[in-house]
Amino acid sequence: MDSVISKFLNIPTTCISDVMDGLNNMHPAIKPLKEEYKFAGRALTVKIPVGDNLAVLKAIREAKAGDVIVIDAKGDQYRAIAGDFVIGMAQTLGVSAIVVDGVIRDVVGIKNLDFPVFCRGTAVAASGKAGIGEINVPISCGGTSVNPGDIIVGDADGVVVIPQAEEQSIMExxxxxxxxxxxxxxxxxxxxxxxxxxxxxxxxxx
Structure with missing residues (x-):
């Protein structure tokens, strides 16, 4: 973990938000599955259509240790982007958190993993795998722009996005x-x- 990220890990999202005038916060509906979850890391972005999660699997495969996988699922709350099996793979490969403008499933199993997942809630239905989607492209997640490499910080209050070009100034x-x-x-x-x-x-x- 680089020094900038380690410092952000110890700063509340509310404090970071205030410094950015509340302009880079994700929608307040995107919350952690457990209040004690706290993370900071660089964004590996994923853009998917509603109901197709193959690009999520690609992102997990290509993620570097410490990456935060940030998924634009268009706010869909019917089909889950992943369950405990997929989330468990991400955890094992060193992903530091998953943030999705959408929902997950197998909530009990995911909570048992004790891995930071921030989402709009849970659902029963699975996604398909038609293969449509992109990774490492600019996205919108929870109404906020996210670019690959931006620093993402999350805690019990929500998720904030720190643009890479401004990270040093915002940290200070x-x-x-x-x-x-x-x-x-x-x-x-x-x-x-x-x-x-x-x-x-x-x-x-x-």
């Missing part, structure tokens, strides 16, 4: 904001007078 600004938030928390939390002063200052500046 996110770390700075995190530090300020921590100082504010130590100063204000459980201190009645400090809380009143903080609220008064906020209200006066509006």
């Amino acid at each position: 600004k996110s770390l700075e904001k995190l530090k300020k938030d921590e100082i504010r928390e130590m100063k204000v939390s459980r201190n009645v007078e400090a809380i009143k002063e903080y609220l008064d200052n906020m209200l006066l500046n509006k």
Whole structure:
């Protein structure tokens, strides 16, 4: 894991989102199967039509260790892009997470893998394998543009996309904001007078 990604792994998505003015967040319906899931990695993008997951298998085969497979499944919630068998293969090959604007199935089995999957929910029906789809192309996932190599960060609050060209600047600004938030928390939390002063200052500046 490179140093930039390891640093993003320790920054909440809410903090990163604030630095980017909330413009690079995926749709809030895309959530982790377990709240404790947290990941950061580079995007290996997948574009598929509704109901065809062969390109997902291709992405798993070509993924490098640490990659995040990000799938544009058009928000379809009827046919699952994968079940526990396919997700298990991705985990074994070193993929760090799967994010899909769509659904998965075999939810109990996938939870037992303890592997970060972020999706819109679960379904019963499987996808077909006609072979239509592309990998490593620009996509839209959860209403947000994702390019191959962008850094993707996910936690209990959702998923954010950090454009590759801006990753260093966004990382530095996110770390700075995190530090300020921590100082504010130590100063204000459980201190009645400090809380009143903080609220008064906020209200006066509006």
